[in-house]
Amino acid sequence: MNLYLRLLRYIRPYVLRVVIAVFCIIMTALASLYVPWVIKDIIDDVLTAKNMTMLNIIAVGVVVVFFLRGTFFYGQTYLMSYVGQRVIIDLREALYRHLQRLSLSYFESRRIGTIMSYITNDVAALQTAMVENVIELVTEAAILIGSLVAMFYIHWKLTLLTLVTLPMVAQAIAVFGKRLRAASAVMQERIADITSILQETVLAVRVIKSFVREDYEIERFNRENYHNFQAQMKTAQLLAMLTPIIEFLAAIGVTVIIWYGGREVIGGNLTSGALIAFLIYVVNLSNPIKRLSRSYGYIQRAMAAAQRVFDVLDTEPDIKDAPGAIELPAIKGAVAFSNVSFEYKHGEPALSEITLTARPGQVIAIVGPSGAGKSTIANLIPRFYDISTGIITIDDIDIKKVTLESLRRQIGIVHQETMLFNGTVHENILYGNLNASEEEVIAAAKAANAHKFILDMPEGYATHIGERGAKLSGGQKQRIAIARAILKNPRVLILDEATSALDAESEALVKEALDKLMAGRTAFIIAHRLSTVQQADIILVMDKGRIVEQGNHAALVKACGLYSKLYQVQFEASDVSSK
Ligand SMILES: Nc1ncnc2c1ncn2[C@@H]1O[C@H](COP(=O)(O)OP(=O)(O)OP(=O)(O)O)[C@@H](O)[C@H]1O
Ligand SMILES: [Mg+2]
Numbered sequence: 001m002n003l004y005l006r007l008l009r010y011i012r013p014y015v016l017r018v019v020i021a022v023f024c025i026i027m028t029a030l031a032s033l034y035v036p037w038v039i040k041d042i043i044d045d046v047l048t049a050k051n052m053t054m055l056n057i058i059a060v061g062v063v064v065v066f067f068l069r070g071t072f073f074y075g076q077t078y079l080m081s082y083v084g085q086r087v088i089i090d091l092r093e094a095l096y097r098h099l100q101r102l103s104l105s106y107f108e109s110r111r112i113g114t115i116m117s118y119i120t121n122d123v124a125a126l127q128t129a130m131v132e133n134v135i136e137l138v139t140e141a142a143i144l145i146g147s148l149v150a151m152f153y154i155h156w157k158l159t160l161l162t163l164v165t166l167p168m169v170a171q172a173i174a175v176f177g178k179r180l181r182a183a184s185a186v187m188q189e190r191i192a193d194i195t196s197i198l199q200e201t202v203l204a205v206r207v208i209k210s211f212v213r214e215d216y217e218i219e220r221f222n223r224e225n226y227h228n229f230q231a232q233m234k235t236a237q238l239l240a241m242l243t244p245i246i247e248f249l250a251a252i253g254v255t256v257i258i259w260y261g262g263r264e265v266i267g268g269n270l271t272s273g274a275l276i277a278f279l280i281y282v283v284n285l286s287n288p289i290k291r292l293s294r295s296y297g298y299i300q301r302a303m304a305a306a307q308r309v310f311d312v313l314d315t316e317p318d319i320k321d322a323p324g325a326i327e328l329p330a331i332k333g334a335v336a337f338s339n340v341s342f343e344y345k346h347g348e349p350a351l352s353e354i355t356l357t358a359r360p361g362q363v364i365a366i367v368g369p370s371g372a373g374k375s376t377i378a379n380l381i382p383r384f385y386d387i388s389t390g391i392i393t394i395d396d397i398d399i400k401k402v403t404l405e406s407l408r409r410q411i412g413i414v415h416q417e418t419m420l421f422n423g424t425v426h427e428n429i430l431y432g433n434l435n436a437s438e439e440e441v442i443a444a445a446k447a448a449n450a451h452k453f454i455l456d457m458p459e460g461y462a463t464h465i466g467e468r469g470a471k472l473s474g475g476q477k478q479r480i481a482i483a484r485a486i487l488k489n490p491r492v493l494i495l496d497e498a499t500s501a502l503d504a505e506s507e508a509l510v511k512e513a514l515d516k517l518m519a520g521r522t523a524f525i526i527a528h529r530l531s532t533v534q535q536a537d538i539i540l541v542m543d544k545g546r547i548v549e550q551g552n553h554a555a556l557v558k559a560c561g562l563y564s565k566l567y568q569v570q571f572e573a574s575d576v577s578s579k
Contacts, residue, residue, distance in 0.1 A: 003306050007126075010090055014083045021083065022138055024075035029142035031069035033150065036280035038062060043273030076135060084131035092123050095309060103318040104384050105344075112203075113196030118312055121191060122305035129302030133295045140288035140295075147281040147288075154278050155270055158261055162253055162282055176242045177293070181300040183235040188304060190228040197224055239297065246290055254282055319386055321403045328402035331395045331410050333360040333491040333522035335381060340390035342380060350376045351545045354390070358538070360491075363523045365533030367566065368542035374526045375416055376545075378494045381524070382411045394492070412490035414498035416526075418477040420469035425454050426461040428469070428480055432487035440487060447513040448483035449506055450476070474501035482510065494524045499532060507532065530567050539563065 011018060038058060046055045095118060107115070151159040201208060201217050208217055261278060264270040335358040342351040351373045358364045366374045379385055380392060383399050392399050399407055412432070420428050429441050436444075441461070445451040453476055457463040469477045478501050485493060495514075499507045511532070514523075527533050534553045541549040541556065541563045549561045556563040 003303055003310065006310060007087075007130075007306060010087045011083065011130075014086055017079050017083050021076050021079035024072040024079065025135055025138040026142045027072040028069055028076055029139045030146055031065050031072070032143060033146040033284075034065050036277040036284070037150065039280065040271075040273040040277035043276060044271045045273075048271075048273070080131050080135050084127055084134075087130060088123055088127045091126065091309065092119060095119055095123070095312060098313050098315075101317050101320075102315060103320075104379075105318050106315065111196040111200070113194075113199040114192050116199065117188075117192040117195050118308060121188070121195075122309050125188075125302050125305040126309070129299055129305075133298050133302070136291055136295050140291045143284060144288040144292075147285050151278060151281050151285075154274050154281075155261070155264065158257060158264070158270075158278060161260060162257055162285070164253075176238055177296050177300065180235065180238050180242075180297045181304070183231070183238055184297070184301040185304045187228075187231040187235050188301070188308075190224070190231040193224050194221075194228055197221055239294075242293060243290065246293065254279070257282055319383055319404065322400055325401060325403045328394065328397060328399075328406040328410065331491050333520075334358065334393075334395050335492060335522055335524075336393045336396075337377075337380075338391050338393070340380070340387050340392060342376065342385065342387045344376075344385070349545055351380075351387075354547055356538075356540060356547065356550070358522050358524070360522055361518075361520050362537040363518060363525060363535070365536035365539045366524060366526045366542060367528070367530060367533060367539060367563065368548075372542040373545040374542055375496050377542075378413065378496045378524060378526060381492065381494060382408045382413065410490055411492045411494065412485040412488045413494045414478070414481045414485045414496060416496040416500075418469070418474075418481045420465060420472075420477055420480060422465070422467045424459075424462050424464055425457070425480060428465065429483045429487055432484040433489065436487050441483075444483040444487040445480075447486050448479045449509040449513060450479035450483050453479075475503070475506060478502060479506075479510065482514075490521070492522045492524075493518065494526075496526045497528065498525075500528065504531075530563075530570050541566075 038061070041054070041058055045051055046058065099115065099119075148159070151162070197220065201221070208214060257279065261270065261275045265272055265275050335356075337354045337356045340351060340354040341349060343349045354373075354377065356364070366377060368374055380387060381394075381399075383392075383404060386400070394407070394410075421431065425445075426441060429444055430436060432444070433440070442451060445454055445461075454461055454463070463471075465471050465480075469480070472480070478498055482495070482498055485495075499510055502510060507529075515535075525533060525536060533539055537552065538550055539553060539556055540547050541561070543562060549556055549559060549563055551559070557567060558564075
């Protein structure tokens with residue numbers, strides 16, 4: 001019931017159109033009810049009485065009624081579609097807007113296909129329910145009531161007899177409706193499963209081919225496909241059973257009426273025209289009951305969809321502005337962690353007791369083995385996750401006390417996994433600052449050592465780079481991502497393995513440009529290659545979520561700890577390869 005009320009809230013802005021549409025639907029339905037009455041009049045007043053004037057009146061009446069019916073039909077279809085489509089647009093927008101606000105952890109704990117099916121399948125199910133079902137429900141309800149009124153008018157005893165069968169039919173619908181609802185919920189889930197697998201395997205097509213896992217994937221897909229088939233058949237079977245059962249009950253009712261009605265005509269209590277009209281009304285009556293039950297199934301399905309859509313809308317983002325959050329003023333770039341501990345999953349600390357201070361303009365390098373927690377530190381500065389203990393400050397302001405927007409606007413990140421959008425090179429760099437001029441975009445590309453290779457591409461900055469930048473090499477993607485971050489012109493820049501896919505020469509060029517750019521900015525540079533970080537003001541060496549050493553290059557080499565060991569290994573390796 002709450003679901004209905006919430007959906008109604010979306011319909012409220014269009015309530016006038018709904019009222020007119022419902023009026024049109026009722027008028028269309030009433031016009032259909034006119035047909036049996038015409039047949040009764042023709043049999044009793046024209047054919048039996050041989051009345052020419054009456055024939056003319058009826059002929060004109062039929063033409064007028066059907067003209068009006070057509071007009072109302074246009075009104076009902078057009079208006080209901082309008083309202084339905086508008087509500088869907090509003091709902092889809094609300095859903096997408098909300099998804100954009102949800103935290104990273106929400107997306108990490110769900111499959112892409114599931115999220116996509118909210119916006120496509122579920123919203124579409126709601127649209128069908130709102131446009132087609134509302135028309136059908138109101139039409140059939142009007143025909144049901146109108147037919148009953150006409151039937152009582154014709155012969156009330158006969159009508160009561162007819163109504164004995166109705167509760168039986170209603171009972172059958174109720175039993176099946178419940179099972180149908182459960183079956184259709186399973187069906188929707190199975191469809192989402194298929195979408196998920198499809199999504200995942202298309203994205204990972206390279207991995208599948210390189211492991212020669214086509215057959216394995218086909219097997220996996222077939223399994224889901226078959227589950228989907230089973231779920232579909234379960235629903236189909238229920239629907240298939242529902243119809244004949246209702247029709248059989250209706251047939252029994254009709255037979256009883258013909259038998260009793262025939263006796264009344266023979267006894268002179270009813271005209272033949274009236275009995276025929278009555279029978280047509282009864283047959284008409286079985287249609288609404290059948291269709292209402294079908295609509296009931298659709299509505300159950302739509303309600304399951306509405307439930308999922310509203311569940312998304314009701315999910316609060318984990319990370320959001322604290323009440324009374326202030327705008328972070330333009331920062332100088334001092335970043336400090338004080339006793340910070342953090343865990344992605346409860347009981348598995350990713351960071352423990354991290355304390356670090358970066359003064360404005362300093363370059364902080366973070367090194368350490370894979371899984372040590374380097375990227376995690378990078379994730380915490382823009383508050384992608386909230387920490388459980390400790391405090392992170394920027395210019396001595398707790399980042400939990402400022403708005404996310406003002407915080408993230410002043411931080412630039414190049415992520416470890418480069419993500420670009422399907423579009424041109426220019427559009428991708430411009431993403432860093434939508435108001436940047438052509439010259440600024442080119443300057444950023446030059447700083448990222450990307451300008452030259454961009455000009456070498458067929459259409460230069462207007463070249464389309466394919467989905468997720470598929471037409472670029474790993475190093476080219478990274479350089480465009482760096483240009484995008486540079487264009488943002490942030491006071492705090494975080495580069496997570498941002499030059500890992502570049503050769504030594506390109507890396508040196510990018511570093512040189514960055515060094516110039518970094519003047520007066522705070523930079524966090526995460527790198528496996530220690531040659532990248534030697535000039536850093538502070539090098540933090542991390543292991544298993546802790547900072548195990550810190551200092552500059554010379555001091556750390558002298559200390560003979562983890563850093564000097566890592567350095568030794570890399571130095572020897574490069575020594576061997578250069579020979
Ligand atoms: N989104 C996440 N959800 C759950 N656990 C995560 C998540 N991201 C990272 N972890 C875990 O946190 C720990 C630290 O990961 P992190 O990505 O910070 O390592 P890293 O030092 O950046 O490693 P690499 O050098 O391989 O990039 C790892 O044990 C990892 O499994
Ligand atoms: Mg990492």
